[in-house]
Amino acid sequence: MSEFPDLVVSRSVLQGQVDLCGAKNSALRLLAASLLTAETIRLQNYPSELLDAQVHVRMLEALGKTCTLSNPTDISITEPRLGIDRLEWDGRSIRNTLLILGALTARQGRGAVPLPGGCKLGERKYDLHVMLLERLGAQVWEEGDYLCAEAPAGGLVGTDIHLALRSTGATENAILAATLAKGKTRIWNPHIRPEILDLVKLLRKMGAKITVHGQEHIEIDGVDGLNGATHSVIPDNMEAITWLAGATITGGDVEIRDFPFDDLDVVLAHLKAAGAQLFRGENSLIVRGRNCYPIEISTGPHPGINSDVQPILAAWAARATGESRIVDLRFPGRYAYAAEMAKMGVRHEIDGDMLKIFGNGGQLHGANVRALDLRAGAALTLCGLIADGETVITDAWQIGRGYMNFVDKLKSLGATVRTENRSAA
Ligand SMILES: CC(=O)N[C@H]1[C@@H](OP(=O)(O)OP(=O)(O)OC[C@H]2O[C@@H](n3ccc(=O)[nH]c3=O)[C@H](O)[C@@H]2O)O[C@H](CO)[C@@H](O)[C@@H]1O
Numbered sequence: 155m156s157e158f159p160d161l162v163v164s165r166s167v168l169q170g171q172v173d174l175c176g177a178k179n180s181a182l183r184l185l186a187a188s189l190l191t192a193e194t195i196r197l198q199n200y201p202s203e204l205l206d207a208q209v210h211v212r213m214l215e216a217l218g219k220t221c222t223l224s225n226p227t228d229i230s231i232t233e234p235r236l237g238i239d240r241l242e243w244d245g246r247s248i249r250n251t252l253l254i255l256g257a258l259t260a261r262q263g264r265g266a267v268p269l270p271g272g273c274k275l276g277e278r279k280y281d282l283h284v285m286l287l288e289r290l291g292a293q294v295w296e297e298g299d300y301l302c303a304e305a306p307a308g309g310l311v312g313t314d315i316h317l318a319l320r321s322t323g324a325t326e327n328a329i330l331a332a333t334l335a336k337g338k339t340r341i342w343n344p345h346i347r348p349e350i351l352d353l354v355k356l357l358r359k360m361g362a363k364i365t366v367h368g369q370e371h372i373e374i375d376g377v378d379g380l381n382g383a384t385h386s387v388i389p390d391n392m393e394a395i396t397w398l399a400g401a402t403i404t405g406g407d408v409e410i411r412d413f414p415f416d417d418l419d420v421v422l423a424h425l426k427a428a429g430a431q432l433f434r435g436e437n438s439l440i441v442r443g444r445n446c447y448p449i450e451i452s453t454g455p456h457p458g459i460n461s462d463v464q465p466i467l468a469a470w471a472a473r474a475t476g477e478s479r480i481v482d483l484r485f486p487g488r489y490a491y492a493a494e495m496a497k498m499g500v501r502h503e504i505d506g507d508m509l510k511i512f513g514n515g516g517q518l519h520g521a522n523v524r525a526l527d528l529r530a531g532a533a534l535t536l537c538g539l540i541a542d543g544e545t546v547i548t549d550a551w552q553i554g555r556g557y558m559n560f561v562d563k564l565k566s567l568g569a570t571v572r573t574e575n576r577s578a579a
């Protein structure tokens with residue numbers, strides 16, 4: 155990955171206005187949905203420069219789709235070639251291959267995809283994905299580095315699917331696969347979160363019959379075929395929280411436009427209690443950095459705090475004075491980034507499933523650190539903005555998986571950042 159430069163960050167105060175891009179965790183799911191139809195899917199507010207989106211587009215093209223960007227935020231997906239059901243791929247994989255498998259099996263009766271990639275967050279099982287395809291009548295098996303599925307003659311058959319835990323990906327996969335299954339499917343104990351409601355919205359425009367019964371279950375009446383549609387990707391709530399934390403810990407003043415207030419109730423309540431100075435504009439959030447108090451949070455399904463947020467809040471905790479506590483119930487032990495932060499002077503302790511951070515008011519020093527995953531990279535950048543001296547983040551490509559124009563946006567907010575190819579030298 156040496157073609158991706160390192161990120162060099164110095165102490166800065168974030169000031170100005172910033173627009174949010176379309177959410178990675180929504181856009182990827184919508185791309186997978188395009189496999190359910192031969193007609194054109196057009197996505198607006200599409201984050202085309204995200205590395206994971208680019209991998210996904212190449213995967214669609216390997217499956218016979220043509221993806222055309224009319225500008226950096228508008229993509230059309232058409233299908234000039236039909237019938238490729240094995241995703242031949244020797245590059246980096248993404249978590250979404252599981253959803254590609256669900257969509258291929260639903261529409262073409264079979265599929266074969268590379269095993270899922272994505273952030274290394276400890277154990278990331280896919281047993282629920284296998285279970286739900288089997289419940290819909292498919293046979294599922296592994297062949298080397300591939301996961302394969304085959305529907306019974308006549309296609310998938312609707313059924314009751316009970317999810318043992320509120321998995322995001324398994325809920326999405328079950329929805330995708332059930333849209334074209336014969337008869338009714340009920341998905342019990344689904345994860346209802348903004349990205350999933352966005353997927354449901356697109357699928358309904360495509361002609362799917364989906365009813366969401368709150369957190370209890372989702373009901374889908376299978377249809378024979380789906381049509382094309384145009385849809386706008388929701389703004390990225392993870393990016394929103396990243397700028398909010400950046401503005402606060404640097405003592406800055408930032409207006410975040412198109413802020414997804416409704417998606418972030420719980421995390422906003424925690425951050426207000428932890429000193430965030432937040433003002434609501436017409437369609438924006440204005441953040442004025444002042445105080446930063448310790449936090450005590452645990453992650454959970456929506457509307458709880460998303461696991462992806464906790465590394466960002468660890469940077470907040472490093473800026474506060476006193477002990478913060480983080481428990482990640484979604485991905486227990488997703489704390490590898492803390493050892494990287496420690497190189498910058500962040501004192502921490504992992505106590506069972508809990509990460510404790512002993513904040514010293516943000517007296518950090520620059521260091522060479524590694525972005526072990528996407529949110530870890532963003533959190534280290536935030537630490538770099540309050541540290542003395544230069545912080546060099548290697549494997550900064552991880553950030554590019556989920557944040558579009560990250561460096562340009564930081565610069566436009568007045569940050570001293572640059573990219574450099576130090577590790578390749
Ligand atoms: C592309 C995308 O949208 N990724 C998000 C999605 O990941 P993803 O969909 O992979 O995460 P899940 O919600 O499925 O994972 C939640 C928990 O369920 C477990 N599990 C999951 C599937 C399975 O078959 N078996 C199983 O045991 C996981 O190991 C984890 O402990 O939701 C996570 C939070 O929930 C976020 O951190 C990720 O950013």
Ligand SMILES: C=C(OP(=O)(O)O)C(=O)O
Binds near residue numbers: 178179249272529556
């Ligand atoms: C964990 C994440 O993504 P993925 O599931 O694609 O690895 C993330 O977005 O922080």
